[in-house]
Amino acid sequence: MIRCRRVRVLAYVYPGWHPIPERDEAFYPGFTEWDLVERSAPRFEGHVQPRVPLWGRYDDRDPVAVQRRVELCRDHGVDGLVYGFFWCRGKRVFQDALDRGFLGCELGQRFPFAVMWANRMPRRVLPVRRTDTPVIEADRLVPSDVDDFVALVRYLAERYFVRDNYVRVDGRAYLSIFDSTFFVKELGVEGARAAIAAARAMLASAGLPPLHLAAIEPNADVAPRVRDLGFDSVTNYVLLPDWKGAFLQDYAERVAIRVAEWPQLAARAGLPYHPAVCPGWDASPRGADFRETGETRPEKYPWWPVVTGEHPDHFRAFVAHAVAHARGSGLADDAQLVFVASLNEWSEGHYLEPDTRFGLGWIEAVRDGRR
Numbered sequence: 053m054i055r056c057r058r059v060r061v062l063a064y065v066y067p068g069w070h071p072i073p074e075r076d077e078a079f080y081p082g083f084t085e086w087d088l089v090e091r092s093a094p095r096f097e098g099h100v101q102p103r104v105p106l107w108g109r110y111d112d113r114d115p116v117a118v119q120r121r122v123e124l125c126r127d128h129g130v131d132g133l134v135y136g137f138f139w140c141r142g143k144r145v146f147q148d149a150l151d152r153g154f155l156g157c158e159l160g161q162r163f164p165f166a167v168m169w170a171n172r173m174p175r176r177v178l179p180v181r182r183t184d185t186p187v188i189e190a191d192r193l194v195p196s197d198v199d200d201f202v203a204l205v206r207y208l209a210e211r212y213f214v215r216d217n218y219v220r221v222d223g224r225a226y227l228s229i230f231d232s233t234f235f236v237k238e239l240g241v242e243g244a245r246a247a248i249a250a251a252r253a254m255l256a257s258a259g260l261p262p263l264h265l266a267a268i269e270p271n272a273d274v275a276p277r278v279r280d281l282g283f284d285s286v287t288n289y290v291l292l293p294d295w296k297g298a299f300l301q302d303y304a305e306r307v308a309i310r311v312a313e314w315p316q317l318a319a320r321a322g323l324p325y326h327p328a329v330c331p332g333w334d335a336s337p338r339g340a341d342f343r344e345t346g347e348t349r350p351e352k353y354p355w356w357p358v359v360t361g362e363h364p365d366h367f368r369a370f371v372a373h374a375v376a377h378a379r380g381s382g383l384a385d386d387a388q389l390v391f392v393a394s395l396n397e398w399s400e401g402h403y404l405e406p407d408t409r410f411g412l413g414w415i416e417a418v419r420d421g422r423r
Contacts, residue, residue: 058385058388059375059378059379059388059389059390059422060131060132060164060219060386060388060389060390061129061130061131061132061371061375061389061390061391061392061418061422062130062131062132062133062134062164062166062219062389062390062391062392063125063130063132063133063134063391063392063393063394063395063404063418064133064134064135064136064168064289064391064392064393064394064395064397065133065134065135065136065149065150065154065394065395065396066136066394066395066396066397067112067135067136067138067146067147067148067149067150068084068085068112068136068146068149068174069084069085069086069109069110069111069112069149069396070084070111070112070113070146070148070149071083071084072145072146072174074145074174075174078176078177079178084109085178085337085338085398085399086109086398088178088179088337088338088399089102089103089104089109089337089398089399090102090104090109091337092336092337093341095336095341095358096300098360099336099358100334100409101334101336101337102337103334103398103401103407103408103409104398104407104408105398105405105406105407105408106405106406106407106408106411106412107120107405107406111153112148112149112153112396113148113149113152113153114153115152115153115156115157115158115160116157117153118149118153118154118156118157118160119157119158119159119160121395121396121405122154122157122159122160122163123159124404124405124406124412124415125163125395125404125415126159126163128404128412128415128416128418128419129418129419129421129422130392130395130404130415130418131164132163132164132165132166132219133154133163133164133165133166133395134165134166134167134168134219134226134228134391135149135150135154135165135166135167135168136167136168136170136230137150137167137168137169137170137208138170138172138173138174139169139171139194139204139207140173140194140195141194141195141196141200142200142203145173145174146174150165150167161217162217163217164217164218164219165212165217165218165219166218166219166225166226166227166228167208167212167227168227168228168229168230168268168289169204169227169228169229169230170230171193171194171196171229171230171231171234171235172192172193172194172230172231173192173193173194174192175192175338176192178338179337179338179339179340179341179354180338180339180340180354181340193234193238195238196235196238196239196247197239197243197247198239198243198246198247198250201239201247201248201250201251202247202250202251202254205227205251205254205255205263206251206254206255206258206260208225208227209225209255209258209260209261209263210260212225213225213260213261213263214260214261218261220261220264220386221264221284221285221386221387221389222264222384222386222387223261223262224261224262224263224264224284225261225262225263225264226264226266227263227264227265227266228265228266228267228268228287229265229266229267229268230268230289231268231269232267232268232269232270232274232278232283233269233270233271233273233274236270236274236277236278236281237274241277241281244281244282245280245281245282248265248281248282248283249282251263252282264284264285265282265283265284266283266284266285266286266287266326267283267285267286267287267321267323268286268287268288268289269286269287269288269289269291270286270321272320275317275320275321276320276321276322278321278322278323279321279322279323283321283323284323284324285323285324285325285326285387286317286318286321286323286324286325286326287325287326287327287328287389287391288317288328288391288393289328289391289393289394290328290330290333290393290400290402291310291313291328291329291330291393292306292307292310292329292330292332292333292359293306293333293357293359294306294309294357295353295357297357298357299349299351299356299357299358300357300358300359300360301357301358301359301360302359302360302361303332303359303360303361303362303363303366304361304366306359307366307369307370307373310370311370311373311374311377314327314377324381324383324387326378326389326390326391327373327374327377327378327390327391328374328390328391328392328393329367329370329371329373329374329390329391329392329393330370330392330393330394330402331362331364331367331370331392331402331403331404331414331417332359332362332367332401332402333357333358333359333400333401333402334358334359334400334401335353335354335355335399335400335401336354336355336358336401337354337398337399337400338354338399338400339354339355342355354400359401363410364410364413364414364416364417365417367414367417367421368417368418368420368421369421370421371390371392371417371418371421371422372421372422374390374421375390375421375422377390378390390422392404392418404418
């Protein structure tokens with residue numbers, strides 16, 4: 053059982069850095085988003101693109117490559133990793149990053165980890181080209197119901213929760229839902245409450261570890277309900293840009309705004325809020341460049357917005373604010389959590405892994421910011 057007498061900093065992991073059959077079919081054999089990251093070009097004066105790894109592209113199924121990154125985390129104040137877990141009624145994608153890469157490396161047997169249910173399917177069009185479709189296409193939404201949610205939690209419990217290095221909060225296995233708003237709206241209030249209760253009952257009857265369930269970014273309608281539905285805490289994945297704000301947004305200004313919002317997010321949900329920080333935001337690699345065709349830049353993801361002025365010094369301050377918030381929360385020691393988005397979301401411009409611009413600056417900011 054993982055026990056800790058201090059704030060724990062956990063970094064999200066995007067497990068999409070290896071080919072999968074679904075993307076081979078949608079794009080071309082061997083496609084990964086490294087192709088987008090490396091080809092990304094500046095879109096305006098002063099735009100920092102491409103942003104590429106100092107250590108080069110890697111396959112996240114490779115235990116050797118993953119071990120190097122887990123060691124980096126261990127040595128720089130990251131206490132655990134939260135892997136995105138793609139599940140749609142029993143179908144998994146990107147699973148090899150966790151099962152072969154992380155759990156296949158020597159340190160992955162001991163280093164703390166948890167999972168976040170990424171209740172989406174991967175994009176089928178990259179770079180995104182069409183401007184007349186919703187940001188989240190209907191065929192990417194993951195349907196669920198009571199039985200499916202119970203099956204998901206049982207699968208996770210039997211495969212991961214039982215491991216000694218799985219992250220626990222107050223003795224309960226940590227699981228978060230990426231789009232908690234969609235989960236509640238799709239199942240309905242009564243359905244979501246029933247699903248969470250049934251999953252907890254299943255774990256107890258099977259002698260499996262109990263559950264700490266976190267709602268990621270519940271919207272204004274859902275947030276006041278999450279406590280009654282059976283969630284234990286709230287947090288975010290990326291909490292930095294104003295998604296409907298200006299095209300260019302200053303990093304330091306956004307940090308100040310987000311830090312001020314953390315108490316409000318807790319109050320609105322009536323649950324503990326675990327602060328979420330990120331080193332930047334720029335999803336330009338995922339969007340087609342419209343300059344050659346003269347088309348208007350769409351005012352939505354992935355073209356809009358872009359956060360500018362990011363720097364490890366600013367990120368260090370963001371981390372320090374988050375750690376102070378967690379320490380002052382009044383929560384038990386092992387419930388004081390800070391989340392970082394992310395270790396490796398290169399195609400959205402938020403990562404801790406070394407880059408060619410600042411070297412180890414981003415992850416050193418975690419180490420220094422938590423002191």
